[in-house]
Amino acid sequence: MSTYEQIPGDTDHGASDEGGNERSIICLRCPRGCEISTTLDGYGGIVEIFGNVCKLGRDYVEAEIADPRRILPTSVRVRGGERPLVPVWTPKPIPKGRLLDLARATRGIELEAPVAVGQVVIENWEDLGVDLVTSGAVRRV
Amino acid sequence: MTCDTSYDVIVIGGGPAGLAAALSARAEGNVRVLLIERNDSLGGILPQCIHNGFGAVIFGNDLPGPEYAYRYQEQVEAADIDVMLDTMVMDLTPERDLYAMNATHGYLHFRPRSIILAMGCRERTRAQIRLPGSRCAGVYTAGTVQRLVNIEGYMPGRRFLILGSGDIGMIMARRLTIEGAEVVGVLELLPFLTGLRRNFVQCLQDYDIPLHLSTTVSNIIGGQRLEAVETVRVDEELQPIPGSTKRIECDSLLLSVGLIPENELSLKAGVHLDSRTGGPLVDSTMATNVPGIYAAGNVTSIYDLVDYVSKAGEVAGRHAARYAGAAGTARGGDAVEATVAMRPGQNVGTVIPQQVRIDTTGREEVTLMLRPNALIERKVSVEVWDGDRPIISFRENYSRPAEMMVHTLRAKQMQALAEANERELTVVIQ
Numbered sequence: 001m002s003t004y005e006q007i008p009g010d011t012d013h014g015a016s017d018e019g020g021n022e023r024s025i026i027c028l029r030c031p032r033g034c035e036i037s038t039t040l041d042g043y044g045g046i047v048e049i050f051g052n053v054c055k056l057g058r059d060y061v062e063a064e065i066a067d068p069r070r071i072l073p074t075s076v077r078v079r080g081g082e083r084p085l086v087p088v089w090t091p092k093p094i095p096k097g098r099l100l101d102l103a104r105a106t107r108g109i110e111l112e113a114p115v116a117v118g119q120v121v122i123e124n125w126e127d128l129g130v131d132l133v134t135s136g137a138v139r140r141v
Numbered sequence: 142m143t144c145d146t147s148y149d150v151i152v153i154g155g156g157p158a159g160l161a162a163a164l165s166a167r168a169e170g171n172v173r174v175l176l177i178e179r180n181d182s183l184g185g186i187l188p189q190c191i192h193n194g195f196g197a198v199i200f201g202n203d204l205p206g207p208e209y210a211y212r213y214q215e216q217v218e219a220a221d222i223d224v225m226l227d228t229m230v231m232d233l234t235p236e237r238d239l240y241a242m243n244a245t246h247g248y249l250h251f252r253p254r255s256i257i258l259a260m261g262c263r264e265r266t267r268a269q270i271r272l273p274g275s276r277c278a279g280v281y282t283a284g285t286v287q288r289l290v291n292i293e294g295y296m297p298g299r300r301f302l303i304l305g306s307g308d309i310g311m312i313m314a315r316r317l318t319i320e321g322a323e324v325v326g327v328l329e330l331l332p333f334l335t336g337l338r339r340n341f342v343q344c345l346q347d348y349d350i351p352l353h354l355s356t357t358v359s360n361i362i363g364g365q366r367l368e369a370v371e372t373v374r375v376d377e378e379l380q381p382i383p384g385s386t387k388r389i390e391c392d393s394l395l396l397s398v399g400l401i402p403e404n405e406l407s408l409k410a411g412v413h414l415d416s417r418t419g420g421p422l423v424d425s426t427m428a429t430n431v432p433g434i435y436a437a438g439n440v441t442s443i444y445d446l447v448d449y450v451s452k453a454g455e456v457a458g459r460h461a462a463r464y465a466g467a468a469g470t471a472r473g474g475d476a477v478e479a480t481v482a483m484r485p486g487q488n489v490g491t492v493i494p495q496q497v498r499i500d501t502t503g504r505e506e507v508t509l510m511l512r513p514n515a516l517i518e519r520k521v522s523v524e525v526w527d528g529d530r531p532i533i534s535f536r537e538n539y540s541r542p543a544e545m546m547v548h549t550l551r552a553k554q555m556q557a558l559a560e561a562n563e564r565e566l567t568v569v570i571q
Contacts, residue, residue: 026342032538033338070343073192073205074319075291084294087191087207096347103319117211136188136207 025064029056036061069093073135076106076121081113081138088121094130106132113140144238148223148253149465150458151239152176153230153406156185157447158438159259160213161454162461166257167220169462175223175253177230177241183217184210185261186284187447189291192312198448209447235411235431254465257457258407258421258429258436262443265399272396274361274371283309283397290320298393302370303327304358308336308445308543310397315344324350325391328372330357330379333516337445337543358394359386367392400443410434417491418442424480424496425507427457428464435461442493442512445545449510453493481558481566483509486526488540488570490514499559501552508549513540513570522571523548527561540570 021040026033036057039047049061063069073089094102102125109121115138122132150166152159155178163176182188187195190206197203200212217224228243239251264282272280279298287309289295301317303310306329314324327345332355334341345352353372359381360371374385402420404412412421412429420441421429427437437457438450479499483492490512497507511523517540525533533554537546550558558566 026338028339028342033342070347071193071203072319075191075294077294083292085292087188087205087291089191089193089205099347100319117208135191135205137211 023065025061027057027060029060038065040065068096070096070099072099072102072132074103074106077110078113078115078138079110080140081115082141083138086111086115086134086138087136088132089135090125090130091133092130094125094128098126098128102132111138113138142248142250144250144252146252147173148175148251149173150175150255150257150461151251151253152257152259152458153233153239154178154185154259154261154438154440155180155183155224155226156259156261156438157187157210157213157450158261158440158454158457159185159257160210160217161451162257162259162435162437162458163222164213164216164220165455165458166462167222167458169459172462172465173223174221174462175225175251176217177225177228179227179229181227183214183224183226189284189288190312191291192316195447198446199451206447213451230406233406233410235434237410237433255433255435255461256410257427257454257461258404258412258434258440259438259454259457260403260406260440262400262402262439265396265401267396269401270396270398272358272361274358275363275367277361277363277365277367279363279367279392280361280394281396283313283395286393286395287313287316290316296320296322298322298391300325300391301393301395302389302391303395303397305329305397305399306331306335306341306352306354307397307399308340310395311336311340311344313395313397314350315348318348318350324348325389326351326353328356328358329354330375331355332377335543357381361394362388367394370394400439402440402442404440407436407440412436415442415491415495417485418493422496423494425456425494425498425505426460427453427494428460433461433464435464442491442510444510445543449545449547452508479559481561481564483525484565484567485511486567486569488513488515488517488521489568490542492568497550497558499555501555501559503552503555506549507555508547509568511546511548511568511570513542513544513546515570516541517570524569524571525558526567526569527563532557532561532566537570 024037038049041047071093075085075087078086117137119134120131149172152163163174167174187206187210193203193205195204195209228241230241232240241249264284289297300323355375359373362369369388369390372387373381415422421436427435435457437453444450480496485492493510521537521540524531
């Protein structure tokens with residue numbers, strides 16, 4: 001079975017003759033989802049960005065190369081509530097490589113009902129400047 | 142059983158369309174509004190959609206589903222709107238006799254002045270796509286698993302395969318991975334992604350979940366519980382390619398294979414449905430063919446953004462309140478003016494609303510929601526044709542079936558509709 005074949009993607013084409021990399025990245029800044037191609041110098045720097053790129057797309061690619069970040073939505077346990085879980089999220093994105101670490105860190109958490117919307121569950125997780133916050137409410141029963 | 146005729150407007154369904162409809166009906170004047178919901182809480186599907194991506198249009202913020210719903214729930218609770226939870230509407234007649242049932246009051250009979258249908262949609266199931274094989278446990282619709290994992294706190298499997306590259310399927314692939322399950326892949330029958338590209342990046346790529354295009358399920362294997370799924374590649378005519386089958390070990394198969402508007406009640410009330418959308422034919426006030434019955438949201442057609450569902454609910458609520466003619470509403474403002482029909486033409490799957498009421502006063506904003514049925518990755522021209530000449534045309538950056546085109550008619554464009562020769566116009570994408 002082939003994968004990704006007709007979807008432009010964040011594919012790493014490996015080292016080129018010059019020792020750099022080519023990457024194509026789908027921009028997430030607007031729903032259009034442009035595919036933007038870049039050449040990297042192999043040391044985290046960008047040699048070239050090509051394709052039909054707007055300012056937002058250029059910024060996105062630079063951020064995506066230097067420090068890719070994403071929002072994590074998940075849920076945590078609630079004790080004594082009308083529901084066993086409350087949804088939580090990081091209103092600000094966290095480094096992509098830490099998504100599953102934070103997901104694991106939420107597994108031991110149990111809140112006491114009632115839980116309100118916007119309640120901070122973890123403040124400034126691992127000094128990354130990002131809070132984990134509830135996005136729903138649970139009444140006490 | 143006495144008939145309760147005290148309500149001006151009754152809204153059926155407390156999801157995003159119904160919440161917005163109830164609020165806008167109530168805001169229209171001294172209107173008595175009842176919102177009926179079969180679940181034990183308001184919000185519809187939103188409380189289980191814990192991912193972000195909601196609210197950019199309405200609130201100017203990127204919010205998770207539960208928070209989007211919460212903002213509406215708070216407003217409904219603060220407004221003078223009656224809400225009946227755990228209540229099932231059993232029957233509806235063209236004369237607006239509404240029969241409902243709940244455990245507290247038993248059987249109920251209402252006859253409001255107007256009704257808003259906001260029942261939403263259901264997921265397409267295994268039977269509806271005729272998947273062959275064992276009828277073992279472990280085959281779920283994606284929304285069922287979303288409810289189990291996000292609301293009930295129950296993980297129904299360890300190793301998942303997902304059929305369908307729609308947004309719900311991709312979002313569940315990420316969700317299951319975050320909760321520690323293994324997602325071995327997402328299959329898509331068509332040769333292209335059917336959900337949004339951003340979800341492909343954020344939900345599949347970021348978590349190294351492979352997507353297999355032009356691939357579907359050819360057999361389901363298992364006794365009591367699913368043990369494996371046989372997959373097959375398909376050609377351009379979507380026919381299986383001999384010799385391309387593979388066996389994938391998994392204990393759960395998730396189906397994300399489309400949504401169907403839920404219209405049993407609409408049909409009982411004599412509401413005409415559009416065979417393309419599967420929902421009521423509506424005009425630009427969200428009125429159906431039955432006087433006093435309005436419809437909004439996924440019951441009319443499947444939307445891709447909840448914000449536009451809320452907006453459709455607002456329109457329906459406002460006009461249903463005016464139809465009811467309650468004190469303080471602008472009754473008569475809705476006397477039927479001329480209408481023109483909008484028929485889907487080349488590259489257009491569906492158009493909502495199917496009828497536009499001509500209003501050149503500029504008081505009513507009319508927004509067309511077009512669902513393209515062709516993937517065109519270049520600038521396209523969207524045109525409304527009156528017989529053999531285009532009378533409206535505007536540009537879009539691309540045409541993708543996964544994304545509705547949203548176009549609010551400008552005064553000049555409404556004028557063009559008013560001056561059209563034909564009563565049936567055709568919308569095309571070129």
